[in-house]
Amino acid sequence: MAWIEKRKRGDGGVSARVMWRLGGARDGAKQVETFSVGTDAQNLARADGFRKMVDAAGQRWPEGWVKGEGFVRPPGETDPLKAPPRFVDIGEEYVRQIVDLTPGTRKRYLGHLGVLEKTRIRGALIFTKPVTAITEADLKEWLIDWDRSLKTKANYHGLIHGVFAYAVKLGYLSANTAIGTAPRMSRVKQSRPELRFLTELELKRAVELAGGYADLLVVAVGTGMRFGELGALWASDVDLERGTIRVNKAWKRNGEDDSTDVPGWLAKLLKPKHTMRDHHLGVPKTTKSRRTITISPALVAVLRERLKDKAADDFVFVSNAGYPLHNGDFSTHVWRRLMKALEAEGIGRFRFHDLRHTHVAWLVAGGAPLPHIQARLGHESITTTIDTYGHLLSAGDELISGIIDTALSGQTVRPKAGV
Secondary structure: OOEEEEEEOOOOOEEEEEEEEHHHOOOOOEEEEEEOOOOHHHHHHHHHHHHHHHHHOOOOOOOOEEOOOEEOOOOOOOOOOOOOOEHHHHHHHHHHHOOOOOHHHHHHHHHHHHHHHHOOEOOEOHHHOEOOOOOHHHHHHHHHHOOOOHHHHHHHHHHHHHHHHHHHHOOOOOOOOOOOOOOOHHHHHHHOOOOOOOOHHHHHHHHHHOHHHHHHHHHHHHHOOOHHHHHOOEHHHEEOOOOEEEEOOEEEEOOHHHOOOOOHHHHOOOOHHHOEOOEEEEOOOOHHHOEEEEOOHHHHHHHHHHOOOOOOOOEOOEOOOOOEOOHHHHHHHHHHHHHHHHHOOOOOOOOOOHHHHHHHHHHHHOOOOHHHHHHHHOOOOHHHHHHHHHHHOOHHHHHHHHHHHHHHOOOOOOOOOOO
16 A cells, blocks of 8 residues: 655645555565645645555556656647647746746737737637647738738747647647748848938937937937936946946836836845836846946046936936836837927937947947947847848958959958958
8 A cells, every 4th residue: 555754845845755665565666756846735635646546556656647747648649538728828828837037028928919819810810729720821821911020920920839839748739830830030130120320410410409318318329228228227337437337227017917027136225216107127138238338438428417416326317307217108208209300300210229229330330349349239149239230341341352452453362460
């Protein structure tokens, strides 16, 4: 007969171990299965149920039971007693079980599923079907007919691929239906709009018309920082003597029920003045986004004036009303008005993020190496920097032209001194 032993865990909880001799013989190999992931009562109840199954199986492992995992169906074999879930339902389960997601990203993915649930393609609500009923042809029809940009389709497809992979893992499918249907990345990149780079005169006029937000534009184009990073900047993050800015915070969107993901070191420093509607202060976009940026003497002068009378944990940039910079409010009440004023003078519209692009264009034109630009922008990979800004490099073309001319003139091609 199988028996149960209780064990005290390091966290104070109780785990239950079911033990027996294989086949019930005195010399049978000792077998053990442990239940420790639930509450004390759940662990004991599950252990008791498993003990009874072992006894019923003649002191052997119950058929279909995998040690440490429970009953596991072979890939492709579904539970005949349970109807397969709808795609959007298993999609929600998938999103909620992903460990490494910020609350804002989880909320965004759930929103994507909500959009897919209501998307009708050729008269059918594809993603309300059971996950087992959606075909490769369905996905291709969705990609062809859905009235969205190719980049948006690619983003949604990444989520769809993950949902199908999760369905395979759970045994509902034998293969991932989304494999081989994704838009080619080369086409996605080609579909992106051209980057907007401001001329010196365009920037000068934008700063003149920005009023109380002129310094924000100047620092944005002078550092390449993102809007969420600039809005999260505290006075203590600016070192005027060394001429540096430390980027270690950024505004992040809240998740469901206003859930947040504030790191412990930052939570200890936050005060009521550091709150903003639907947002919270968190870490920057990627690991390399936490960086130190060198600033020019001109920016030091701008920030020195701006930091007068500010406490160390005061925001460097706030709205005209003194509140943290909310992206939506800024776009509606400040940026749109500025763009209309510039259009009236014949200057084309641009996004706030184009100030970051303009910053890079200046650096490239001045000969700054791409690895230095990558570090300054906080790009996780040099590939991102090259893919986005590599076309701005002209020095290589000039060098190549000189080499070809040298060879065609009958001279010997040799490396330049110091190269």
